[in-house]
Amino acid sequence: MDWDEFAGWSKQIADWGAQYHKTLRDRPVRAQTAPGAIAAQLPARPPDQPEAMDEILRDFENIVMPGMTHWQHPRFFAYFCANAAPPSMLAEQLVNTVAAQCMLWQTSPAATELEGRMIDWMRQALGLADGVTGVIQDSASSATLSAVLTMRERATGYTGNRHGLSGKGPLRIYCSDQVHSSIDRACWVAGIGQDNLIKIPGQGPRFGMDAAALDAAIRADIAAGHTPAGIIAITGGTGVGGSDDLTAIARVAQDHDLYTHLDAAWAGSAMICPEFRDAFWAGVDAYDSIVFNPHKWLGAQFDCSIQFLRDAEPQLNTLKIEPEYLKTSGDAVTNYSEWTIPLGRRFRALKLWFLLRSYGLDGLQTRIRNHVAWAEELCEAIRALDGFDISTNPILSLFSFRCPGDDAAQQRLVDALNDDGRIYLTQGSFDGRKVIRVQVGQFDTTRDDVMAVARVVQEVWEAIR
Template sequence: MTKEINYHMSPEEFRRRGYQTIDWIANYMQKVEDLPVLSQVKPGEIRANLPDAAPQTGESYDAILNDIDRIIVPGLTHWQSPNFFAFFPAGASAPSILGELMSAGMGVLGFLWATSPACTELETHVLDWLVDMLGLPSHFKSSETGGGVLQDSACSAAVVSLIAAREQAQADINRLVAYTSKEAHCSIERAAKIVGLRPENVRLIEVDEHYAMCPEELQQRIEADIQAGLIPCYLAATVGTTSSNGIDPIAKLGAIAQEYHLWFHVDAAMSGTAALCPEFRWIHQGLEQADSYCFNPHKWMMTNFDCNCFYVKHREKLVQALSIMPDYLKNEATESGQVIDYRDWQIPLARRFKSLKLWFVIRHYGIEGLQHYIRKHVALAQEFAQWVNSDPRFELVVDPPLNLVCFRLKGGDSVNQALLQHLNASGKLYLSPTRLNHKLTLRLSIGQAQTDRNHVKQAWQLICNYADVLIQQPSTKFVEVKLANHFR
């Protein structure tokens, strides 16, 4: 009789390799500050270093780890670097990583309460905690009419909220109209495509000088659509737009949404975390009028991706819009009506035990610890804005309400494009651009877990040094040579 071959890791080897992997991650977190922030590889370089075919026989774990160092790390843009100031923060903290590891080890798929009661009930409880922690309206709690669920991102939150709005309207989908601002994240337009609204029925409303949606124009567009025989059904406001951190006037928009019976969704993807601090809760003024709300702990709350907190005022509207019950999912707990089945709150059926990492983070840092880092990052952004304002070479494009600073080097788009390219190519920091008032603008977003004042100060010094060379620009070639020599 042929002896069965066991290809699995033994418990002893798993334990040893687990320690080795944790050591690798800890070492990476220690040295990430010294690595080039933006990957320096060329297109195709990573694949060129990988074998053409998968291995026929298993390889050693040491060989796999060696290739992580040799191939993978050079191809990373280091989002965990304290010198990463692009896009939005994505600060994975140690307790969050450990919570993710625990979730992976348990291997739970919590789409029904019955498939793991702890997965559902911990999620419900932690999301109720966050209602109090952020000072959100109490109806978002599961003990009242609403409740919260963890989505993967604000993009998915936009999709499910728009599905609920579509079902609430109970009308010809070709006549339904959705509204958001010109500065809103593109996920709103994408959600409309996914849900089936006609692209020409998505209205992008003008913004004011602070890049916040104009309520007056919104109302005019709604009235015009009604006169044209269309059916307004959905309004998405933003607390902290991607480009400028613009904060829409939630109270005024909410009043309009109520007047015209629109589903009112508020997306506070990055900025919502600021409401952990009472002094920043003004960003949510008027939120009690919202039908749904979301923010991303994976952006500014020490929790690694993916982790979006999505709340609804009336959970039955969401469940009715998404629920389908085939025989293979029926069970006694569900039919009792006493439990939450989160499969009815999201697009996919399957779901991971994501609340573990959020629970770990909240318990490790406590409310005070999380508040400390929010206040620190906002203060650093405000200080950076002061440096920009006091330097005649630069201009502050908009006053930063929180932790994102939008600025430009005076002299036009070409000089700012050159500044951005040379800064990012240096490997010493990473900024991302946007366009505000039709002008190329540099964004500096502060919120990484390990970012301190010295990193922000070094970034400003580097920006100033590059600007000095660019301002004297006699020719592009001269600038490139001079920059290369000066910052070698």
């Protein structure tokens, strides 16, 4: 393909993309294919000869698209949305075209310096303290792993990387039982081990861990000869929105000199709205590491996760490695590959720059406020359905409910709803029972889209009960 052909096909794909988004409401939200159906249409061997782009795109439309779940669908209420606002997509087209590997300042100075400025823009937008720095990660999982590795190194006097963990004794990490599974995985990968991730039961209206129970668990571990290494708090947990009392948890951490990480992957975006900060953000400036995902609720195309750091040195002391071929001569510069686990880095800051300039904080705040209000309204509509119960009330724009019947009935309704195709929901678990989970956050959803959930739930339930 030459560059004139590239330009022509790029225009055609852009036109296809615009039409795709305009007609998303006409498609079922979740892919309606059976396992193996897509693979069965693909040749077992790679082609020996080149094939025409029009044929490739025709197969994309006929083979690939029927097997895609439409994450940008306005009636996607499952998981947390991975949004992609149009300006963000345009920025990604430029990033893909330039195709820079932005591991060091010298490999793309603009990428490094724009990243630093975007992190500071977002620091201000979320109301974090002056002096907080950070780095753009691919996902919250990577940020959390970076934080857990830093906890490990700090607790071992920064000897774990060099000497290994043998003879160090059990290191302990503490969190609530509402945390995302990425916390467990980070402890696996960091060599901490599942048994040394101590989960404190969530309680109260926001299902946060009890600070007194946390303190008692730490003291018991010290008495038993274990080494506490860090605490992971949450704001807006994945299951039902669990949120810790950040001030109380930070006080326990300070009493025991423990490194702290805050997982605000989803709910952190809502903190651009000052009215939510007293309830969910008070005490945040005491945390050593904070992660939130602009690729969830703010509209930055996946992947784009910001890890804020109160002091970058502990993480740099954990992750920085500098062979001769990566050294930078001349003036001191920031090399963000030293702040993260991967060496290679995409130019993720550009889509934040396009996004924030295109909508402004006012436009993004309006969307989030609407989603929160519409979720509360939808919750009351489902509460009014005969025999339905609200399991957990809205925490920001996330709530859960149960239909009449046992756990099998909940799964039967979820499966029927998703096979119906008009909306997409997922099941979850709360208090030992299966629940049906609703999260409002798709970038272009409307009140009509949101309120349609109650109508579709009622219609599908009446058809299957």
